[in-house]
Amino acid sequence: MIKVLIVDDEMSIRETLCTFLQHAGYHVDTAENAIKGRELFDTSDFDIVVTDIIMPRMTGIELMEHMRKTNSVCRILVMTGEATVETAAQAVKMGANGYLNKPILKADFLAEIADNTEVILAQKLKRLEEMEKDLYRDQLEDMVLSRTESLNKSMASIIYLLANVVEHRDPYTSGHQRRVGNLAAAIAQKLKHPKDFCNMVRAIGYIHDIGKIVVPTEILSKPGKISDIEYKLIQQHSQSGYDMLSKVVLPENFAIAVGQHHERMDGSGYPNNRKGEEILMESHILIVADVVEAMMSHRPYRPALGIDRALEEITINRTTKYHPQVVDACINLFKDNHYTLDDSFGEVHIPL
Ligand SMILES: [Fe+2]
Incomplete structure (x- = not known):
């Protein structure tokens, strides 16, 4: 009224x-x-x-x-x-x-009041419509947000699942992908990349050896020295990883970084002898994290070489095999921040 x-x-x-x-x-x-x-x-x-x-x-x-x-x-x-x-x-x-x-006069008065009532009602209707629009927009935003969150959770759980599948086939390197992913994310953070980028690098790290699924388990778990043919078969895992991931609905850099994680700055890596800027920044970070983690960890054919030996390797080959800024960030992380390898599953980001 x-x-x-x-x-x-x-x-x-x-x-x-x-x-x-x-x-x-x-x-x-x-x-x-x-x-x-x-x-x-x-x-x-x-x-x-x-x-x-x-x-x-x-x-x-x-x-x-x-x-x-x-x-x-x-x-x-x-x-x-x-x-x-x-x-x-x-x-x-x-x-x-x-x-x-x-x-x-009564008629003039009521006509004037009626005119103003019309204005008031129009204003009230407009306000109601705006409130309704705001409510609808808020509900829509909430719905999109909650769908995106649940999609992110599903994607993250698939990444964790894939990481576990690879580790079950290659138990001798159990935890390697998680440690590499977490170290790669820490290096990316040290290089001041945005949080989403760091969490994306972590996700790539968690599945970077997915191509090992096509390598026979007898070769993966063979203690002692392996033959040249066996080594060649193992080397195929980065290309296999690329082939698998490039066929699924994931950002292109996931497949590329997985395919490049054994490349080297000077073109001495495999499978495509990529050099310098031909290699993605995600891959440069992954390469250093992979080498450092592998050297620090125990393998069936050798004991762990330790942090000093791992950092020496990347220092000696800084600018030749490895990206110098990534090397510096990694060394800084271990020496100044006393970083320790972490094999827990952390937050991942998959751009949708
Ligand atoms: Fe690998």
Whole structure:
């Protein structure tokens, strides 16, 4: 229901206008002066205020100024006798929405109130529509966010599953992919890459040896020295990994980095003798993490070589085999931050 406040010091006018409006279905409050009107206005929520101008102690103009400080939506109509027409016109300039000449005729008064009611209803409808739109947009955003989160979780669990599958076939290097992934993410972080990039490098690290699925288990778990043919078969795992991943719905750099994780800066690696910038930054990081982790860990054919030997390898071959900035970040990580290898599953990011 539309709420109207009538402010006039003449009781007969107040009561007449009040009766007109109540019969027309409005909720009406009245005030016998501007101070009382101000009190009612401040404590209630009126849609339309009809106020006289000339009143003792506080004028209708002063009341209007007060109302406009806190409310720009409420419709304000000023009532005026002939002597104050100019003042009423001035009031309209100052923010009143119209004025009514006294004596006020019922038909004119109700028509003016009806016009302003239409404006109020249109404003209320617009606000409702905006609220509805906001609500719909918020719900849509929440839905997209929750679907993206659940898709991310599914993708992450598939990465963890693939990592476990490879490790079950190659138990002698159990935990290798997880340690490489975590170390690669720590190096990426040291190089100040964004969080999503670091978590993506971690994900690539977790599955970088996926191509070993095609290498016979007898060769993977063979203790002691392996033959040249067996070594060649093992070497195929990076190309096999690329072939597998390039056929699934994963970002292209997953397959490329897995395929490049045995390449070297100077082109001495395999399978494609890629050099320098032909190798992705994700791959450069993975290469160093893979070499350091492999040297620090025990293998069926040799004991662990230790951190000093691993860091010596990347230092000696800094700029030849390995990316110098990646080498520096890795050394810094172990020497200054006392990084220790970590084989837990951490947060991964797969760009969708
Ligand atoms: Fe490998």
